[in-house]
Amino acid sequence: MITGTPKPIEEILEMIDPYERIVVAGCYGCVTVCRVGGEKEVQVLASTLRLARETAGKKITIKEVCLERQCDPEYIEQMRPYIHDYQAVLSIACGAGIQFLAEKYTATPSLPGINTGFLGVTERQGEWAERCQGCGDCVLHLTGGICPVTRCAKSLFHGPCGGSVQGHCEVGKDTPCGWQLIIDRLKSLDQMDNYVKLKPYKGWNTSRDGGPRRIVREDMI
Amino acid sequence: MLEAFENGADGVMVIGCLEGDCHYLSGNIRARARVARVAAILESIRIGGERIRMFNLSAGEGAKFAAYVNEFVGQVRELGPSPVNVVRKNAA
Ligand code: SF4
Ligand code: SF4
Numbered sequence: 001m002i003t004g005t006p007k008p009i010e011e012i013l014e015m016i017d018p019y020e021r022i023v024v025a026g027c028y029g030c031v032t033v034c035r036v037g038g039e040k041e042v043q044v045l046a047s048t049l050r051l052a053r054e055t056a057g058k059k060i061t062i063k064e065v066c067l068e069r070q071c072d073p074e075y076i077e078q079m080r081p082y083i084h085d086y087q088a089v090l091s092i093a094c095g096a097g098i099q100f101l102a103e104k105y106t107a108t109p110s111l112p113g114i115n116t117g118f119l120g121v122t123e124r125q126g127e128w129a130e131r132c133q134g135c136g137d138c139v140l141h142l143t144g145g146i147c148p149v150t151r152c153a154k155s156l157f158h159g160p161c162g163g164s165v166q167g168h169c170e171v172g173k174d175t176p177c178g179w180q181l182i183i184d185r186l187k188s189l190d191q192m193d194n195y196v197k198l199k200p201y202k203g204w205n206t207s208r209d210g211g212p213r214r215i216v217r218e219d220m221i
Numbered sequence: 222m223l224e225a226f227e228n229g230a231d232g233v234m235v236i237g238c239l240e241g242d243c244h245y246l247s248g249n250i251r252a253r254a255r256v257a258r259v260a261a262i263l264e265s266i267r268i269g270g271e272r273i274r275m276f277n278l279s280a281g282e283g284a285k286f287a288a289y290v291n292e293f294v295g296q297v298r299e300l301g302p303s304p305v306n307v308v309r310k311n312a313a
Binding site: 008009010043044047048050051052054055057 | 223224226227262265266267268304305308309
């Protein structure tokens with residue numbers, strides 16, 4: 001899922017300062033799962049903002065909504081009947097959702113209520129960790145299912161580097177060395193031959209180096 | 222919890238069962254974490270984090286319940302009305 005963290009309330013209050021009527025828009029997708037932008041979070045944020053604004057003597061009217069997904073046009077369309085009654089939308093979907101709102105409703109400012117994080121997993125309730133950087137050319141079949149792009153701090157393809165000490169990465173004691181994890185896993189799977197199949201260099205043209213990416217699937221159009 | 226403040230509460234007590242005794246295993250431990258979050262929110266919007274508190278009681282502790290209520294009510298009285306209620310009163 002795409003993860004994120006709430007923005008500090010002071011920052012949000014500053015963003016919405018000019019407005020008296022806003023929509024707080026959540027998303028039932030990824031951000032609901034990582035507890036930062038679903039229906040409950042919409043309620044908590046709206047309530048917080050109403051209290052803060054009323055205490056500051058500047059009442060605000062908030063419409064609370066949660067869309068199935070903010071990254072699909074049909075759900076964004078659902079806001080059309082009332083969007084013009086509001087001065088701005090404060091979205092707590094991921095950055096993709098917030099931008100899609102901005103694109104579809106050009107006359108209404110779209111404001112971010114969260115800081116979008118990474119593609120990750122729920123390691124335990126309340127704790128999420130990064131697993132994929134969407135490099136566009138997956139090599140997990142060669143690396144024992146552990147991503148070198150993400151789990152190695154330097155995204156090396158021929159690790160571990162000299163900074164790997166007793167399984168830890170040099171960036172911090174809490175960070176396992178991704179390459180140590182890969183080697184250990186390949187050994188336990190008896191797949192060390194995969195290590196030499198990996199190219200030590202990686203083409204980043206499928207990743208961000210080619211600018212914003214687009215997928216066109218003729219079979220799906 | 223926040224809604225109670227919107228509806229005019231000056232303080233909110235959240236009461237759960239005794240830790241380790243929750244019918245839903247860790248419901249009361251999680252509730253404590255949620256209350257801490259709401260306290261932080263109230264602090265950040267200058268309503269005051271001390272206006273919400275979590276207490277743990279068993280169903281048989283009536284006297285203790287009354288003592289907790291008296292203690293908390295006393296504390297909230299000392300704090301006075303919630304800033305949002307002050308604004309509302311002044312506007313009325
Ligand atoms: S808008 Fe973002 S958070 Fe919501 S479903 Fe789409 S990708 Fe996930
Ligand atoms: S190799 Fe690329 S696509 Fe595969 S998990 Fe890593 S970043 Fe994601």
